[in-house]
Structure formats: C-alpha cells, structure tokens
Amino acid sequence: MSDSSEDGAGEAGEGGTGSLGGGSSGEAWRGAEQMRDAFNEHVVDPARRAGEAMRASGERVAQNGSALGTTIIDQAEANAREAFAALRSAAGARDLTEVMRIQGEYLREQGQRSMEQAREIGQLIMQFGREAIQPTGRGEEPKREE
Secondary structure, three states, X not given: OHHHHHHHHHHHHHHHHHHHHHHHHXXXXXXXXXXXXXXXXXXXXXXXXHHHHHHHHHHHHHHHHHHHHHHXXXXXXXXXXXXXXXXXXXXXXXXXXXXXXXXXXXXHHHHHHHHHHHHHHHHHHHHHHHHHHHHHHXXXXXXXXX
C-alpha cells in the first residue's frame, strides 16, 4: 500500500501535475468562458437592452412633453389673439347691439376652438400612450434574433 501511494505521489509530483494541471486549467478556462458567456447572454445583455429601452422611453417622454407644451402654448396664443381681435371689434362698435353680436360671435367661435383644441390634445395624449407601449415591443425584437 505504501508503495502504490508513493508511486502515485511521485507521478503527480513529477509529470502528473503538469499534464493533469494543464488539462484542468484548460477545462476551467473553458468553463469560466462558458459561464461568462451565459452570464452575458442571460443577465448583462437583457439589462443593457432594458437600459437602452428605458433611455429611449425617457427621451420619448421628454419629446412628447415638449410637443404637448408647445401645442398648449400655441393654442393659448391663438385664443389670446382671437380675444384681442374681438375686443378691438367691440371697442369700435357703434352701439350696444353690435357689441352683443361681436361678443356672441366670439363666444361661439371660442367654444368651437376649445372643442378642436381639446380634441387635438386628446389625440396627442393617445399617440403618446401608443408610443409609450412601443419599448416593450422593441424589447422583444432581440428575443426573435436569438
């Protein structure tokens, strides 16, 4: 028993360590590479795609907010312009009947404008809602490529 254990120790000490160690080292490197590739594929890449989707979504939200703000400002400007036009007309009116007619026209037109503006804002918000859903759809595209 002592002879065989000494022989085994001798082989491992002389040439065995180099050949076994080299094989184990190569297998360990391959295993580590496989683990790294699997980690990248299952953790890093999906996290990167999610981060990119969130960044794109954030940019889209900022753009949409800017577009919505610009639209509201444009609408307010148009409303103010129309209000001042009606005031100028009323200031030049000859009698109370003409002032009442100008005021009635302004109110009727402003009601129509308000309806159109509300519809425009509603359509923008619906469009933004549809776009907000798109990053989820884009996140699925890489899954089809795999």
